[in-house]
Amino acid sequence: MIPKHTVDRLSNRLTHLKPILSFEIVFIAVFVTLVFFTGGAAAQAPVGGGGGNTSGWETILDNLYNVLYITLQYAGLTILVLGFIVWLSARNNSQRSETGMKLTMGGAAMVVAYFGLGALVSLLEFIAG
Template sequence: MKSLKHSGILRNRPGVTPLLVVALATLLLFSTPVAAQAPTGGSGGSSADYLTILENLWNVVYDTLQYVGLAALGVGAILYFTARNNSNRAETGMKVLIGGGALTVFYFGMAAIIAVLEFIATP
């Protein structure tokens, strides 16, 4: 029985080791100056810190829903309309299209719910 090295499967592929070395060097290059900084502020854990964290989390989730939903709509439409006689591809395209539509609807619905909650919570 031949090993994978001699069978030609792994012959013309880049190794994992150089990629790991580059990733580790990049991580060390970018994380060292940040880790060496002294802590600043010292607000004692005020609620403004938590509100900032929640606002950043909201922005990440909201933008992710927007862009992933629109990308899924586009990819699903392309898959569906270019399927021709391939029913599996058409089915996959329709599923991705429906998923993208659901993400987009959830994006707008989530914005409306948060707007109502902010209206209720603001004095």
């Protein structure tokens, strides 16, 4: 068993520590990582003198759409399930219950946005021919 004065001293030290990760640090790290891994590939001129060919842009936008669409789907479902778990396991803790309810609503909104985005893109593809 650990003596009480040791536990108090340890908890006192832990309260003075600053959080190591903040939103700004994570954002900068992700941005720098993307810069290094993507490089200049997207900014290169087309080989062979396409002369206004947009197939490269269509491919880039199609890939971006696919990544966002899949991310929206899985993130929405994950947040929805996580929100239900937190909400239903809150018992008498009102703050945790409120957090779970907000997560559930956010996840549900993402799932609705996922299906709405699919319907909107289908409509635009139909109009474009």
